[in-house]
Amino acid sequence: MIPLLLDLIPRRKIDVGTLLGNRDIPGLVNALSSRNPDVQSEAMRALGEIGSAAVGQIVPALKQRNRRLRLGAIGALAEIQDPGAVPALAEMMRDPVSEIRWQAAIALGEIGSQEAIAFLIPGLEDADKYVRYGSALSLAKIGYQPAGDAGWAWFYAARQDWDRLRELGSYALPPLHNLLRDNDSEVRVRAVRMIGDIGDGDSGPVLIGALGDPDRQVRWEAVLASQKCGVPPMCLPRGLCRRPRMQKNPLVAGFLNFLLPGLGYGYLGKWWGIMIFQIELSITLWLHQTETAKYGVDVGEFYTYLVLFPLYFLLAIHAWYLAKNLPEEPA
């Protein structure tokens, strides 16, 4: 939070040239966290010019919480191309942030050390397509040759080389199953389609799992693919039943309408809910004034709620009923 607030304070542009002239490595490492991508790039190149002497001071920056600093530090190590940085970069392949893992995969490829291959191969199984693609490109750059068809399948899946992947038949299934974890629904659709094209019965459980996908297109493709894989149709509805539902909660709608009449309708997406809320507010105030004026003492509140509470209750039941009967989201 504090670094974010500090970012709001305008700062003088860092003169990377001077820092390089002074061989101010800590200053250059600090410049790697700049919000200005040009300054970051200049600092990376400057550290690259300094070379291996800077590695020892860049590596600790990889452990900092600042994401830009970590990205910049990885970029600087890629510029320096010192094989001694491989273990530190390999560590970054396990970073929870996908951009960092992607950058680390690219940096390992830039260094070009054979030692990096062992750390890049797991990158082919990453859930993020950028990391997989970066790992595959880096492996190709280092001259990695997968041992057999199974290895090539992971490699082609990471490169999204669908035609070659299809040619590998059943060998392609493990990487295709892995692609179903991808955040990009387009990738998942293609993976499910290809699983169907391969038509192997062993993919049944994975396809049934794909029926619970958050994306409609993936779910429907899983139905079609399961047909090609010989999955008995009777097994499919249960899989579809696991799909996420965006249903409105009837109790929430009722509760809102009871406490703040009209807002329960707003929760259900009715644009006129706010109007009912305003009208109800005006009626409440008017009743309060009228009753108080009638009895001369401040009994308005009691009478107001005596009249309005049954109405609120009815509105709550109505909102509950509406929510309960909202049409189901198309599967």
Next chain:
Amino acid sequence: MRYDQFRSIGIFSVVPSIHGRGQSVPDIGQLKQRGDVSSLISLLNNPDPSVGWRAAEALGTCGAMAVPPLIRAARSPSALVRIGAIEALAAIRDPRALDSLTRIARRDRLLEVRWAAVLALGELGVPEAVPVLVPLLRDASPYLRYGAATALDRAGWQPGDIGDQVYLMIGRQDWTGIRKYGTDALLPLRDLLRDADEKSREEIVSVLREIGDPQACGSCRNALKDRNPRVRWKAVLAAIDCGLASHEIPLTVAGRERTGPDPVAAAVLNFLFLGIGYNYIGKWWGFPVFITYMFIIFLAQFIFAELSYPPVLALVIAYPVTALLGIHTYYLAERMSDEEM
């Protein structure tokens, strides 16, 4: 591959189990041996999906004695219990389940449960299921159409006319096969343009384009007004190939169903509660505008009351202004609603 064979290759053992965290795994094998149907039914709702799968599988082997309790379970409020019971009834294949499955296939609230019932009707293998399944080929859901087509195939049903044949092919998603029916396929294709699934509507419009018959112009007009831009674009191509007058196409597209905010609602809201209309069309500052407006109105009413003017004068002055802003919101909302053609 049949349902029971598929079960035997262990598909259900692959479904992840949530047990192993101090919870005891129910001994389904023992319950099955004892023929304890009611305990097995109670397991259908188990939070562990693998237990539900295996309980349904075990119930499917319990034979005719399990049918009456399973029919009762098929009316359970829990969707998982209903699906499990239907799966078991499908495996037992007892004709007594026909009425219950028919009712579920026609009326259940959940699509998945209806789909399971449709497939189970096919598993029963009784001719009485056919009249229930045939109308479902015309359902708006591709899942139910697919289920009905699969079930009818299993029942060995042969369509009586070309129309039914085309519906069956659409149900099977056999888009290539439909093309050869040419103009005979137009009526079912037009009927199913109301499909909830965009992909199916796209396929239907593509087939209309390939048929390229002037009789398809009406369907093309409907598709030109589709809420999905991809369907609309395919409809433009289809309309040209079917011979719809070119100058009609932009007019029809302009009359499409808009998916953005309703301009009238935005205007009414801004007229009555200035700012809420802006909020409705997605402007974050709408609510602060509303609060400010209300504050000014209350303040004005107070001042007018102090000056012995009627407080309602504040609203009389405000409404012409909010009316203008209401019109402004109307045009803003109209521009925002579904700009992509």
